[in-house]
Amino acid sequence: DVSQCSAGQRAAAGPLVRRYEGAARGRGVAAAGWRVCLAHRFEEPRQPYGAGDVPFHDVLRHIGLALRYFRWWYKKTRIEKKSAFIDLLCAVPLQQIYGCPLGGIGGGTITRGWRGEFCRWQLNPGIYHYETVIANQFTVCLRCKGQTVYQQVLSVERPSTLQGWNWGYCGHYAFYHALYPRAWMVYELPGQNVVLTCRQVSPVIPHDYKDSSLPVGVFIWEVENGKDEDVDVSIMFSLQNGTGTKEDRSGGHWNEPFAFEKDGERVAGVLLHHCTRVNPFTLAISAREKAGTGVTHLTAFNPTGSGREVWQDLLQDGRLDSPAGKSSLTEKGEVTAAAVCASCRVPARGHRTLELALAWDMPRVYFGSKEKLHLRRYTRFFGSGGDAAPALSHHALTHYEEWERKIEAWQKPILENSQLPSWYKSALFNELYFVTDGGTIWVELPPDCHAEDLQGPAGAGLSHLLPVLREYGRFAYLEGQEYRMYNTYDVHFYASFALVMLWPKLQISLQYDIAVTVVNEDVQPRQYLMCGQTAQVKLKNVVPHDIGDPGDEPWQRVNAYLMHDTADWKDLNLKFVLQVYRDYYLTRDSLYLRDMWPVCQAVMESELKFDMDNDGLIENGGFADQTYDAWVVNGASAYCGGLWLAAVCVMCKMAEVLGDAEIQQKYTDILSKGKEAFERMLWNGKYYNYDSSGSDTSSSIMSDQCAGQWFLGACGLDQGEFEVFPKSHVVSALKTIFEKNVMSFAGGTMGAVNGMRPDGVPDTSSVQSNEVWIGVVYALAATMIQEGLVEEGFRTAEGCYRTVWERLGMAFQTPEAYREKKVYRSLAYMRPLSIWSMQLALERRASRAPAPVQSPQVPIHP
Ligand SMILES: CC(C)CCC[C@@H](C)[C@H]1CC[C@H]2[C@@H]3CC=C4C[C@@H](O[C@@H]5O[C@H](CO)[C@@H](O)[C@H](O)[C@H]5O)CC[C@]4(C)[C@H]3CC[C@]12C
Numbered sequence: 001d002v003s004q005c006s007a008g009q010r011a012a013a014g015p016l017v018r019r020y021e022g023a024a025r026g027r028g029v030a031a032a033g034w035r036v037c038l039a040h041r042f043e044e045p046r047q048p049y050g051a052g053d054v055p056f057h058d059v060l061r062h063i064g065l066a067l068r069y070f071r072w073w074y075k076k077t078r079i080e081k082k083s084a085f086i087d088l089l090c091a092v093p094l095q096q097i098y099g100c101p102l103g104g105i106g107g108g109t110i111t112r113g114w115r116g117e118f119c120r121w122q123l124n125p126g127i128y129h130y131e132t133v134i135a136n137q138f139t140v141c142l143r144c145k146g147q148t149v150y151q152q153v154l155s156v157e158r159p160s161t162l163q164g165w166n167w168g169y170c171g172h173y174a175f176y177h178a179l180y181p182r183a184w185m186v187y188e189l190p191g192q193n194v195v196l197t198c199r200q201v202s203p204v205i206p207h208d209y210k211d212s213s214l215p216v217g218v219f220i221w222e223v224e225n226g227k228d229e230d231v232d233v234s235i236m237f238s239l240q241n242g243t244g245t246k247e248d249r250s251g252g253h254w255n256e257p258f259a260f261e262k263d264g265e266r267v268a269g270v271l272l273h274h275c276t277r278v279n280p281f282t283l284a285i286s287a288r289e290k291a292g293t294g295v296t297h298l299t300a301f302n303p304t305g306s307g308r309e310v311w312q313d314l315l316q317d318g319r320l321d322s323p324a325g326k327s328s329l330t331e332k333g334e335v336t337a338a339a340v341c342a343s344c345r346v347p348a349r350g351h352r353t354l355e356l357a358l359a360w361d362m363p364r365v366y367f368g369s370k371e372k373l374h375l376r377r378y379t380r381f382f383g384s385g386g387d388a389a390p391a392l393s394h395h396a397l398t399h400y401e402e403w404e405r406k407i408e409a410w411q412k413p414i415l416e417n418s419q420l421p422s423w424y425k426s427a428l429f430n431e432l433y434f435v436t437d438g439g440t441i442w443v444e445l446p447p448d449c450h451a452e453d454l455q456g457p458a459g460a461g462l463s464h465l466l467p468v469l470r471e472y473g474r475f476a477y478l479e480g481q482e483y484r485m486y487n488t489y490d491v492h493f494y495a496s497f498a499l500v501m502l503w504p505k506l507q508i509s510l511q512y513d514i515a516v517t518v519v520n521e522d523v524q525p526r527q528y529l530m531c532g533q534t535a536q537v538k539l540k541n542v543v544p545h546d547i548g549d550p551g552d553e554p555w556q557r558v559n560a561y562l563m564h565d566t567a568d569w570k571d572l573n574l575k576f577v578l579q580v581y582r583d584y585y586l587t588r589d590s591l592y593l594r595d596m597w598p599v600c601q602a603v604m605e606s607e608l609k610f611d612m613d614n615d616g617l618i619e620n621g622g623f624a625d626q627t628y629d630a631w632v633v634n635g636a637s638a639y640c641g642g643l644w645l646a647a648v649c650v651m652c653k654m655a656e657v658l659g660d661a662e663i664q665q666k667y668t669d670i671l672s673k674g675k676e677a678f679e680r681m682l683w684n685g686k687y688y689n690y691d692s693s694g695s696d697t698s699s700s701i702m703s704d705q706c707a708g709q710w711f712l713g714a715c716g717l718d719q720g721e722f723e724v725f726p727k728s729h730v731v732s733a734l735k736t737i738f739e740k741n742v743m744s745f746a747g748g749t750m751g752a753v754n755g756m757r758p759d760g761v762p763d764t765s766s767v768q769s770n771e772v773w774i775g776v777v778y779a780l781a782a783t784m785i786q787e788g789l790v791e792e793g794f795r796t797a798e799g800c801y802r803t804v805w806e807r808l809g810m811a812f813q814t815p816e817a818y819r820e821k822k823v824y825r826s827l828a829y830m831r832p833l834s835i836w837s838m839q840l841a842l843e844r845r846a847s848r849a850p851a852p853v854q855s856p857q858v859p860i861h862p
Contacts, residue, residue, distance in 0.1 A: 026186030032425035033179035038171030042809030048091035096809025102217030106442020126439035126550025131244030135303030164308030193226035213377035251332035260390035281362035284389035287342035300327035303337035368551035438477035456520035481828035485546035490627035495833035573603035581650035616673025634693035638705035646708030713786035751777035751800035775831025782837035
């Protein structure tokens, strides 16, 4: 039966389905997730942060930076004709259209919008373009008693090309539902009594290091026939050869039909060979053939014309012509497309399934500099010859059920926990999109690679570097789609929870890569834009800001960021040490701990020089020397001082585990001095002051002041002999943040503002104190949960989720920051993955024991 839903159920489904006029609920659609009617409009206009939004005092303060940046930007973009790693002058405009991306980890991603469009592309690693390719569509054809009764492109668009197609599906009769890595689209076909549910599945499976790397997505079409007669149903999937850029017209592209049979399973479709000079690739559209399901194709058609020949072909008999042989090569200026069609008969009042897939094979990739060839992770399973698309398609269509079983087993305990709010379930899984759609790249180590090649001239002495990278490859993801730096480390600190909890080996591999860069240097001098001073790119024994720009040669040349000389940043080294212990605590990988131990000691030695007065506490340098890179800190500070004490604490713990008594004593002494100094200099009776400089804003309430405690709590080092920050102080600080930064800001509906003055007015002393950072808010919520302020934690985080996903239409592009009004900054950002630390906190509360990452999740009772 075609399942129906009532108006009440519609209302319960969320605020974005108010315009839904259909009655269908679809088939197998998850209960929790992000749901939106295809007729929805996001009303609130928001803009990227621009020069016009900078208050006068900031203009004066940053005038030097602005001039230096402009000079650098002009040389980069206009003279060298390259793109800037952060383009402050051409921000990506906000489009409130995105849905779940397709594809596994590190093989590139193709994002579909919630209206079904194919609109965001990342095939060249780390490089995005935002283009809706109009020919990429699903079209349905219904036939009764040998006559076509209905044929419709399942798109609400009315484009100027392909005018021979029937566009303009009425969005009021369909909804989209995302629960990453799956999404559903439910279409009621007006006047037909037929409901289509398209389930989109990508292979993103925790603790899986094979199928999770595959560049594929599957579309399972559930067809429910509510009629009293049989219906022949066809779903046609059309795709342009390319990604919507000018390269689609560069000539030399061609298509060919294919069929692939293995283990008695056959898939058929069309390969679209995209023959560019750099990073050529093949797209494949296909469908699974089975008893009662026919698969037909059209090898090539012109997607810029009327498309009438395609339309008529399908209309005639619900099938495509299926010519044999290859298409000719496209001429310069010409674009080509192909289509595959799966058809079956659905009995009266019955149900059938059609399975289609999209795969893309770009096995060998160059980054912008084109210096080194990299092989993607999936090539170890499917080869690097560029001919894997048929096998990938076959694998996807014959394994998606297994993927779904694994995804369900992973998500079920969380989804079924009635004590968790529904928005949280959506946020937790949907924010995970960034693991794949963060410009992510996952590559193999070249087979002839030696430890010396990796460790650089200094040699890191990391005994397990080679085995780890050989087995699990190298992983990198961007700070943000607009902030094009890989593995930005001060931000990864927050996001790393998702990785260590779900793909711990990728976190370990990433950490090895960072460890290698620590012991190496890059003596090239360059000018830093914030202060204008010149210094070398990378100093020895410090953690880099990032692992490089995909527009250049990441891993080879680190520190793409040139706003500040981050050798003087106070947080990076500490964040490395904290992650090492957190990873060890969650994975129990003692080989990793042993390898990282000398690196931790080296970076802590570097850090010790920031304790100028030898009181056991580091001081900030009077510039924005940490992740809040436009918010000046001077003297002892709650953020960096807190991280420092937490790092010193884990040094003691690691020394204890490794039996290094001398180091343990050294850091125990520092810790006892430092704790005393921290309390004396920063505690004001209610919370920790922003810094100890005594400036006008020293007493600001920073939402992230408990970051050190957050990490200690996550690795079970927050009580007993390891208590660093007095419990009563932590709780008081969190309550103050909740009262001031959360509840006194935007009526408590937008999360926590970064900096609040004690009188309840946001701290406007810098461009960042006045922002809400979504990733910081999720981390803050986790800290609250850890400390027993569970309701406050959920309330705090909910504000961000509702603002981003429901009010501002920023689904699948959660930004770094927004302000109370008008602006946001840096779309599709890494930091919000920190929501997984909320999950860790909940699991810890439920079990009151360390949650080993390999075991199934326990039910949560917040
Ligand atoms: C005279 C002009 C009209 C005045 C112009 C003022 C502008 C120059 C500045 C106003 C806002 C500044 C930007 C704010 C944020 C930035 C982000 C930063 O990169 C990353 O940011 C993360 C924090 O969000 C940080 O944790 C990461 O480590 C960083 O990689 C880069 C600088 C900047 C873009 C900053 C630049 C100057 C302004 C635009």
